[in-house]
Amino acid sequence: MRRIWHNEHGGPSVLQVEEADVPSPADGEVLVEVEAVGVTLPGLLHLRDLPLPQRPGGELAGRIVALGPDVAGFTVGQRVTGLTMSGAMAEYAVAPAILLDVVPDGVDPAIALTIVRSGLVALAALRTANLAAGESVLVTAAAGGVGHLAVQLARALGAGRVVGTVSDPAKADFVRAQGADEVVLSNDLAGTAPVDIVIEGVGGQVLNDALDRVAPFGRLITLSAAPAHIESHTLLTGLRTVTGLSMGQIHRHRPDLIRAWRDDLWQLLATNAIHPAIAATYPLDQAAAAYDHLASRTSLGKIVLKP
Numbered sequence: 001m002r003r004i005w006h007n008e009h010g011g012p013s014v015l016q017v018e019e020a021d022v023p024s025p026a027d028g029e030v031l032v033e034v035e036a037v038g039v040t041l042p043g044l045l046h047l048r049d050l051p052l053p054q055r056p057g058g059e060l061a062g063r064i065v066a067l068g069p070d071v072a073g074f075t076v077g078q079r080v081t082g083l084t085m086s087g088a089m090a091e092y093a094v095a096p097a098i099l100l101d102v103v104p105d106g107v108d109p110a111i112a113l114t115i116v117r118s119g120l121v122a123l124a125a126l127r128t129a130n131l132a133a134g135e136s137v138l139v140t141a142a143a144g145g146v147g148h149l150a151v152q153l154a155r156a157l158g159a160g161r162v163v164g165t166v167s168d169p170a171k172a173d174f175v176r177a178q179g180a181d182e183v184v185l186s187n188d189l190a191g192t193a194p195v196d197i198v199i200e201g202v203g204g205q206v207l208n209d210a211l212d213r214v215a216p217f218g219r220l221i222t223l224s225a226a227p228a229h230i231e232s233h234t235l236l237t238g239l240r241t242v243t244g245l246s247m248g249q250i251h252r253h254r255p256d257l258i259r260a261w262r263d264d265l266w267q268l269l270a271t272n273a274i275h276p277a278i279a280a281t282y283p284l285d286q287a288a289a290a291y292d293h294l295a296s297r298t299s300l301g302k303i304v305l306k307p
């Protein structure tokens with residue numbers, strides 16, 4: 001089979017295609033014939049810092065072709081989507097069964113993985129913020145994989161005013177089409193009226209500027225692995241709450257929440273309440289071009305590889 005790997009740090013050009021044996025599923029794992037793999041911002045950033053060699057790809061959709069020992073609840077031939085530790089950018093990949101969900105009949109693999117990864121993060125953030133009907137929501141990086149679904153979900157869950165931020169005004173029409181009432185540049189948030197909830201996926205100065213826009217008793221949910229320093233004073237005088245959200249930790253501590261949110265997402269998809277946008281699909285051997293697209297900050301929705 002073909003797979004993507006890299007043995008030096010850098011930008012997307014470090015990625016290479018190689019021939020390798022099809023892996024065998026270990027205890028609790030399944031072997032998946034991969035139909036779609038997500039191209040993500042954490043994946044792009046990790047090209048520069050994870051121990052080498054690396055086999056990228058952490059979110060996938062495909063068909064089960066073999067079960068490892070001790071796997072219950074799945075059968076060969078089922079279509080599944082979810083997470084794996086690495087190595088999903090390949091024709092075949094192994095994944096822990098506990099991180100997978102069955103894809104409903106008729107759902108395209110790219111849509112399925114966008115729902116179960118980006119949509120899950122977005123819904124987790126809105127649920128963690130306890131969004132109440134009519135509350136205003138600001139979503140940063142609102143044209144991204146997580147961001148565009150956070151805008152759609154805020155609308156579907158009854159938010160009032162929805163604001164999206166982008167780094168480039170060329171993305172504003174796309175974000176409005178997802179349901180945003182306003183689109184603002186992420187480096188020019190000062191004039192934005194206060195909001196009840198911020199879903200923040202950029203980090204750094206954008207997090208601090210967005211936090212300044214949180215109304216009294218408002219909540220900011222921080223998703224980004226990019227660092228940011230938060231002054232306790234702005235929480236105290238602003239009557240603001242900041243909550244961190246790690247899907248890995250929720251998987252570990254509250255798998256029941258993950259299952260409930262996935263069920264909600266499939267239901268929202270089935271009733272056409274949400275419409276994941278696929279920015280582009282690339283073949284496996286163009287993984288570098290897919291990451292270049294993401295790094296250009298011009299993408300509208302989710303970028304996907306289809307082996």
Ligand SMILES: NC(=O)c1ccc[n+]([C@@H]2O[C@H](COP(=O)([O-])OP(=O)(O)OC[C@H]3O[C@@H](n4cnc5c(N)ncnc54)[C@H](OP(=O)(O)O)[C@@H]3O)[C@@H](O)[C@H]2O)c1
Nearest residue numbers: 040041141144145146166167201223224225245246247297
């Ligand atoms: N906490 C968790 O468990 C968890 C899980 C998954 C994802 N996340 C986080 O959610 C955020 C969105 O992830 P994603 O995979 O949905 O991203 P994505 O689709 O890959 O979108 C990335 C968006 O991030 C913005 N961005 C900011 N810095 C960038 C950079 N250096 N290069 C390219 N784009 C950049 C871009 O919007 P603008 O150019 O408009 O700013 C772009 O639209 C990330 O911060 C990621 O770490 C967190």
